[in-house]
Amino acid sequence: MEPIKQWDIELELVKTKTGAxxxxxxxxxxxxxxxxxxxxxSKYGVAYRKLKEKYPEFYMFWEIKNNRYTGRLLTGTFLEKEDIDRFITDVLQSEEYKQFEDVKEEIEKQ
Known part of the structure; x- marks a missing residue:
């Protein structure tokens, strides 16, 4: 792989006024x-709680730019190989993707 662009990103753990x-x-x-x-x-607070119960390593982040909420959401999860199919099936509400070959070399080629 050849780097095209690089960002210096800082990850913080913050505490809200309510202790979260x-x-x-x-x-x-x-x-x-x-x-x-x-x-x-709230709508997304409740949804996030339920998602975290099912997928503890699932994360949702709201974008704030120039002190304004942008309406954009960053989501991601860390999964073990054996949990990937369940997650994808839950998201897609379909198992159609399973008819395709699982090619381990895909990652190595990238």
Whole structure:
């Protein structure tokens, strides 16, 4: 692989006024992603709690740029190989992807 662009990113663990511990990804001055607060009784707070119960290593981050919420969301999860199919099936609501070959060399080629 050949690097095309590089970012210096800082990861912080922050504590909210209500005591929630959240991750904050600092991308640049006045540009960061803040983890969804799972303690909030809001649409996404409740959804995040439920997702974290099923996938503890799933993360949702809201983008804040120039002190404004952008409406963009960064999501990701860390999974063991044996959990990947269950996660993909849950997200796609389909197992159609399973008809294709699992090529381990894909990652090595990239």
């Amino acid at each position: 511990l959240l991750y904050k990804i600092n991308v640049a001055d006045n540009h960061f992603f803040l983890e969804q607060n799972p303690l909030k009784d």
